[in-house]
Amino acid sequence: MFEFRLTATDGRARAGELATPHGVVETPVFMPVGTQATVKTLTPRDVREAGTQMLLANAYHLALRPGEQLVKQMGGLHRFMAWDGPILTDSGGYQIFSLEGLTKVREEGVRFQSHFDGSWIDMTPERAVQIQNDLGADVIMPLDECVGFPCEHEAARIAMERSVRWAARCKAAHAREDQALFAIVQGATYRDLREACCREMVEIGFPGYAIGGLSVGEGHDLMKEALAYTAPCLPEDRPRYLMGVGMPEDLLECIGLGVDMFDCVLPTRNGRTGWAFTWTGKVKIRNQEHREAARPVDERCGCYTCRNFSRAYIRHLFAVDEILGPKLLTIHNVFFYNELMQKSREAIRGGRFGAFKTEALRGMREQ
Amino acid sequence: MFEFRLTATDGRARAGELATPHGVVETPVFMPVGTQATVKTLTPRDVREAGTQMLLANAYHLALRPGEQLVKQMGGLHRFMAWDGPILTDSGGYQIFSLEGLTKVREEGVRFQSHFDGSWIDMTPERAVQIQNDLGADVIMPLDECVGFPCEHEAARIAMERSVRWAARCKAAHAREDQALFAIVQGATYRDLREACCREMVEIGFPGYAIGGLSVGEGHDLMKEALAYTAPCLPEDRPRYLMGVGMPEDLLECIGLGVDMFDCVLPTRNGRTGWAFTWTGKVKIRNQEHREAARPVDERCGCYTCRNFSRAYIRHLFAVDEILGPKLLTIHNVFFYNELMQKSREAIRGGRFGAFKTEALRGMREQ
Numbered sequence: 222m223f224e225f226r227l228t229a230t231d232g233r234a235r236a237g238e239l240a241t242p243h244g245v246v247e248t249p250v251f252m253p254v255g256t257q258a259t260v261k262t263l264t265p266r267d268v269r270e271a272g273t274q275m276l277l278a279n280a281y282h283l284a285l286r287p288g289e290q291l292v293k294q295m296g297g298l299h300r301f302m303a304w305d306g307p308i309l310t311d312s313g314g315y316q317i318f319s320l321e322g323l324t325k326v327r328e329e330g331v332r333f334q335s336h337f338d339g340s341w342i343d344m345t346p347e348r349a350v351q352i353q354n355d356l357g358a359d360v361i362m363p364l365d366e367c368v369g370f371p372c373e374h375e376a377a378r379i380a381m382e383r384s385v386r387w388a389a390r391c392k393a394a395h396a397r398e399d400q401a402l403f404a405i406v407q408g409a410t411y412r413d414l415r416e417a418c419c420r421e422m423v424e425i426g427f428p429g430y431a432i433g434g435l436s437v438g439e440g441h442d443l444m445k446e447a448l449a450y451t452a453p454c455l456p457e458d459r460p461r462y463l464m465g466v467g468m469p470e471d472l473l474e475c476i477g478l479g480v481d482m483f484d485c486v487l488p489t490r491n492g493r494t495g496w497a498f499t500w501t502g503k504v505k506i507r508n509q510e511h512r513e514a515a516r517p518v519d520e521r522c523g524c525y526t527c528r529n530f531s532r533a534y535i536r537h538l539f540a541v542d543e544i545l546g547p548k549l550l551t552i553h554n555v556f557f558y559n560e561l562m563q564k565s566r567e568a569i570r571g572g573r574f575g576a577f578k579t580e581a582l583r584g585m586r587e588q
Numbered sequence: 589m590f591e592f593r594l595t596a597t598d599g600r601a602r603a604g605e606l607a608t609p610h611g612v613v614e615t616p617v618f619m620p621v622g623t624q625a626t627v628k629t630l631t632p633r634d635v636r637e638a639g640t641q642m643l644l645a646n647a648y649h650l651a652l653r654p655g656e657q658l659v660k661q662m663g664g665l666h667r668f669m670a671w672d673g674p675i676l677t678d679s680g681g682y683q684i685f686s687l688e689g690l691t692k693v694r695e696e697g698v699r700f701q702s703h704f705d706g707s708w709i710d711m712t713p714e715r716a717v718q719i720q721n722d723l724g725a726d727v728i729m730p731l732d733e734c735v736g737f738p739c740e741h742e743a744a745r746i747a748m749e750r751s752v753r754w755a756a757r758c759k760a761a762h763a764r765e766d767q768a769l770f771a772i773v774q775g776a777t778y779r780d781l782r783e784a785c786c787r788e789m790v791e792i793g794f795p796g797y798a799i800g801g802l803s804v805g806e807g808h809d810l811m812k813e814a815l816a817y818t819a820p821c822l823p824e825d826r827p828r829y830l831m832g833v834g835m836p837e838d839l840l841e842c843i844g845l846g847v848d849m850f851d852c853v854l855p856t857r858n859g860r861t862g863w864a865f866t867w868t869g870k871v872k873i874r875n876q877e878h879r880e881a882a883r884p885v886d887e888r889c890g891c892y893t894c895r896n897f898s899r900a901y902i903r904h905l906f907a908v909d910e911i912l913g914p915k916l917l918t919i920h921n922v923f924f925y926n927e928l929m930q931k932s933r934e935a936i937r938g939g940r941f942g943a944f945k946t947e948a949l950r951g952m953r954e955q
Contacts, residue, residue, distance in 0.1 A: 513661065
């Protein structure tokens with residue numbers, strides 16, 4: 222049900238197809254983030270028309286509000302949010318460790334205080350899977366223990382090994398064949414830990430492998446380095462998902478290192494603050510220089526925003542606090558990220574990904 | 589260029605067609621409010637798909653930001669906001685008298701402090717027309733002097749007579765044949781003043797007549813009464829536009845008294861606060877009763893919102909402060925107001941407006 226098929230390779234870059242119960246996803250793929258069962262400011266139709274194949278929602282947030290039982294009762298997450306394409310839910314491990322002030326990690330699971338109402342919550346691997354079984358996404362993620370950067374080798378080892386045991390418990394608890402439970406590889410920026418984690422996760426066996434714990438402050442170079450030695454330890458015939466990355470430049474580099482799937486808040490979050498991504502670098506729409514600009518955000522772009530609106534109009538919307546401004550830039554940014562993936566796939570299939578990447582990176586640094 | 593043609597009458601209710609340079613508008617028509625060149629939370633496509641024929645923007649707000657010269661330079665208001673249908677701009681007289689703390693009225697015009705930056709602004713009839721000539725809407729409105737409720741007869745008379753003189757100055761200043769300058773009838777709730785104002789405005793001669801200064805606190809019954817004696821004083825062959833009204837029930841009553849055009853912030857503003865209008869009365873989406881409601885806001889509604897989303901989902905969006913919630917209810921409410929107009933037109937053409945109105949009012953009071 223979750224067959225992953227490579228259709229082309231170009232160096233270490235891969236193009237493929239991931240089958241899911243809600244359709245086939247062409248990889249490399251970027252998943253916009255819809256934490257609370259909505260990609261902020263967009264309707265599902267906007268999301269689809271911006272070229273989105275698959276999106277991400279957060280099991281932890283949805284378990285708090287409106288509660289996974291309600292979503293289940295409403296027919297599952299796809300029906301609830303009226304998105305009929307594939308969905309991936311993150312377990313919330315990352316949020317628990319990064320957002321919550323007080324966390325107590327034991328072998329059983331993690332106890333933390335809700336950011337919502339301050340109540341104490343016990344999250345276990347089994348509970349994380351049950352929530353996601355109820356939500357009903359196509360791909361679900363195990364509970365893992367995340368560490369920040371920098372992190373001592375010993376602490377990174379303990380967290381990584383616990384993440385392996387938790388992944389095994391998640392697999393044992395997983396109850397739905399129409400959902401794929403991926404693994405998450407941890408190990409900070411230590412090569413021995415990353416390699417060991419890959420070995421152990423692969424031995425347990427999963428239909429896909431995520432690389433977690435990167436883009437947490439280690440910087441572009443260390444991230445690339447970690448990815449360069451981690452990706453080759455993962456099976457060729459399974460999708461590789463780099464969590465929470467990143468800037469367009471990062472995505473191009475990581476595709477070149479063999480990553481198939483991405484998610485990141487950047488296109489949506491930056492869009493809401495007036496930052497547009499383009500093939501010729503960023504556009505800060507609030508800047509005075511755009512006040513009388515009749516041209517669109519990006520002349521080469523085919524999105525709804527660029528086909529219809531001037532920079533001057535969008536700048537006006539931001540100046541007078543009209544939500545249509547953030548919305549129009551979100552549409553544009555999601556379209557741009559999706560087009561970046563589409564052009565990458567085409568380049569890989571054509572055996573010219575290296576040249577495409579070099580050219581695209583040059584363009585983005587142009588401004 | 590602005591021919592108005594009655595296609596049917598039913599008692600005092602009228603169905604007609606108003607030709608504009610941006611298309612023919614079927615009346616009775618409701619114009620959603622896009623004060624700052626955007627109907628809050630909606631794209632122009634959303635506005636169109638919700639059945640909107642014509643919308644309203646505010647010349648006063650746009651003159652402050654981004655400035656009418658910029659809009660003109662960007663190709664005019666239609667191009668600027670990417671709305672190719674008819675637009676009406678309000679002059680801002682109402683806003684000046686209702687929003688601004690300090691206003692000084694002299695025969696020349698009104699001096700007031702900007703709500704935006706506190707600077708003193710002189711608004712004259714000539715300036716109001718120049719701004720609107722630059723913005724380029726299809727229908728533009730004169731500067732008038734608004735009074736609140738209650739208002740002494742003497743004060744209402746002075747303001748009404750000044751509004752007549754200002755309307756004449758606006759007509760003299762108006763420089764574009766592709767824009768129709770309407771008159772605004774004032775006179776508070778005094779029959780002699782309303783009738784005199786109509787006589788004098790008609791003598792000056794305008795392609796359409798607005799009724800201003802109602803829905804300012806006088807209540808439903810006094811408004812109906814004023815409308816009942818004002819409308820018959822206006823020419824049969826010109827559109828009648830009741831400014832700033834109102835609730836669905838008000839609109840039905842006012843159509844019955846011969847009004848052709850409406851604008852109001854209610855469908856958009858209430859949508860943003862979680863209040864949906866339906867054929868069976870209001871739905872307050874935040875209420876606990878909708879928590880597990882799988883049904884749409886209105887089962888009989890064909891809007892994007894009702895075709896795709898449950899009350900439970902929209903309530904969730906409001907609960908977690910996601911802008912998609914306000915947006916989905918805005919789409920629904922605008923659709924509802926437009927459908928109310930459409931069904932009214934059909935009923936008038938079929939000679940059964942009275943029965944339709946009675947039935948619709950009964951439904952709305954059902955809940």
